[in-house]
Amino acid sequence: MRVLVLSCNTGEGHNAAGKAVVEAVRAAGHKAEMLDIMLLSGKRTSRMVGGIYVGIVKHIPRFFHLLYKIAGKISSSKRKSPVYYANTLMSKHLEAYLKKNEFDVIVTPHLFPAETLTHMKRKGILKQKTVAIATDYTCIPFWEETDCDYYILPHEDLVEEDVKKGMDRKKLLPYGIPVRQAFLKKEDKKEARKKCHLPQEGILYLVMSGSMGFGKIHLFVARLALKCRQGEQIVIICGNNQKLKSVLKTEFRWNENIHILGYTDKVSVYMDACDVLFTKPGGLTSTEAAVKQVGIVHTAPIPGCETKNRNFFTERKISLASNTIRGQIEAGKKLAENQEYLEKMKKAQRKHINPYAGEQITELLLHICEKEG
Numbered sequence: 013m014r015v016l017v018l019s020c021n022t023g024e025g026h027n028a029a030g031k032a033v034v035e036a037v038r039a040a041g042h043k044a045e046m047l048d049i050m051l052l053s054g055k056r057t058s059r060m061v062g063g064i065y066v067g068i069v070k071h072i073p074r075f076f077h078l079l080y081k082i083a084g085k086i087s088s089s090k091r092k093s094p095v096y097y098a099n100t101l102m103s104k105h106l107e108a109y110l111k112k113n114e115f116d117v118i119v120t121p122h123l124f125p126a127e128t129l130t131h132m133k134r135k136g137i138l139k140q141k142t143v144a145i146a147t148d149y150t151c152i153p154f155w156e157e158t159d160c161d162y163y164i165l166p167h168e169d170l171v172e173e174d175v176k177k178g179m180d181r182k183k184l185l186p187y188g189i190p191v192r193q194a195f196l197k198k199e200d201k202k203e204a205r206k207k208c209h210l211p212q213e214g215i216l217y218l219v220m221s222g223s224m225g226f227g228k229i230h231l232f233v234a235r236l237a238l239k240c241r242q243g244e245q246i247v248i249i250c251g252n253n254q255k256l257k258s259v260l261k262t263e264f265r266w267n268e269n270i271h272i273l274g275y276t277d278k279v280s281v282y283m284d285a286c287d288v289l290f291t292k293p294g295g296l297t298s299t300e301a302a303v304k305q306v307g308i309v310h311t312a313p314i315p316g317c318e319t320k321n322r323n324f325f326t327e328r329k330i331s332l333a334s335n336t337i338r339g340q341i342e343a344g345k346k347l348a349e350n351q352e353y354l355e356k357m358k359k360a361q362r363k364h365i366n367p368y369a370g371e372q373i374t375e376l377l378l379h380i381c382e383k384e385g
Contacts, residue, residue: 013042013381016115016140018049018106018125024251025296029121029147032190036370037377039193045115049125052105095154099127107137116381119373121145126158133159141380143373146170147189148295150320151177161380164190164373166295167324167364187373188366189299194280196367198304204284210271214243215348218286218306220279220297221250229256230263232290232311232337237267239341247271247282280304288344293322293333302330302365305358307347309333311340329360 015037019030030046037044106128118140120126132138142160146152149166156177163179165171168186175181202212210216217236221229229248236246246269250257257274264270276282283289283304291297293310298321301308308331313319325331332343347354366372 013037013117013378014115015042015044015377016110016113016118017044017046018118018120018122018129019046020050020122020124021048025147025294026122028192028296028300029145029190030119032192032370033119033121033145033373035193036190036374040371040374040378042374042378045113047109049102049106049122049128052109053102092157093154095123096127096131096157099124100131102128103132103135103137107132110138110140115140117141117143117377119143119145119377120160121147123152123154123158126160127154130157130159143376143380145190145373148317148321149324150317151179152317155179162376164188164369166299169324185376187376188369189295190370190373191296191300191303191367192280193370195283195300195303197280199281199284201285204281207281208247208278208285210247210285211243211245214245215241215288216245216247216286217344217348218282218289219246219248220289220291221248221253221256228337230260232340233260233264233270235337236290236341236344237264237270239345240269243269245269245271247273247286249273249276249279249282251275287348290340290344293318293325293331295321298325298331299365302361303367305361307344307354307357309340309343309347328364329357330364331357 017030017033019026034044034046118129120129120142126144129138129142143162143164144158144160145164146155146166149170151170151174156179162183162185165174165184165186166189171181171184171186174184205212219233233246233248240246248260250260250273252275254274257272260272264272283301283306286306288307288309289301290309290311291301293313298308308325310322310325310331310333312335313322322333326333332347334340334343347357
């Protein structure tokens with residue numbers, strides 16, 4: 013079986029889900045490749061699309077919220093949006109790529125490739141079956157105008173929302189959001205801290221800024237540090253944001269209990285090492301943390317799908333959340349210092365979050381190929 017995973021360079025969440033599928037397929041002994049669909053039109057197109065999207069989300073989130081609300085109002089299964097027509101422009105590039113490269117089935121964790129695949133399917137120029145993966149705990153605008161063969165949903169409670177939007181119930185499979193193999197392995201806390209060169213004793217708070225930013229992270233860390241007792245540690249992962257890393261290193265250079273990192277491929281190990289994670293309510297990071305059974309505190313969301321993610325998690329006791337820095341820190345202290353409360357959260361995480369979505373998706377892809385073959 014040869015699987016093509018089509019993603020898009022608009023934040024790391026979609027890419028993480030795509031990589032999880034690639035890993036699961038390869039672990040089962042099959043071939044899988046992942047591609048940013050916009051690269052088929054050139055690096056400039058990929059950078060432009062990703063840059064515009066991430067720029068709006070990070071720097072003018074209220075405008076993004078307005079766009080999201082408008083999208084929700086005009087989105088319909090009965091008509092096509094400007095988003096659909098914009099993504100049809102990628103059809104000729106993808107058609108040419110598929111003629112040169114043979115694949116049995118196509119998976120996408122992103123709306124944009126799903127729109128392109130839908131257009132190609134309707135034009136009769138796509139022979140592969142398609143599987144779309146939702147990476148947020150809601151039905152985002154415009155999913156209902158796509159026509160993939162199956163849709164992987166994060167949870168069974170979301171099925172009715174998608175059906176109400178006009179999606180075919182028979183195509184909806186609530187397997188969960190796939191996570192990479194590293195997040196399926198739980199490491200002993202002391203061993204994880206040893207690997208991360210962190211103190212063995214004391215409470216450790218992990219702060220993840222995310223690819224879309226975190227908000228007022230400088231103020232948050234300063235206030236968290238004031239609330240920390242002797243021996244308690246704070247680790248901040250800035251990702252590829254070198255400017256943020258540099259600013260924080262300068263600001264907290266005198267505090268040996270604050271550890272500031274840039275990009276790291278050991279996020280799963282840092283999750284094992286920590287007692288509490290502070291993160292924006294992105295669908296992927298939240299799922300990865302719940303699979304790891306970490307105490308989660310959601311910080312203020314980017315208005316839109318992140319608000320829906322936060323609500324889904326807090327309503328099911330999978331995380332705590334607050335819109336204020338004070339409330340977020342209080343929630344984190346509560347989880348760190350109350351083991352009984354933390355265990356209740358872990359129980360809810362085990363109940364609602366499926367760690368093995370990647371394996372189930374792989375089985376589905378095999379079934380599709382056997383059926384088609």
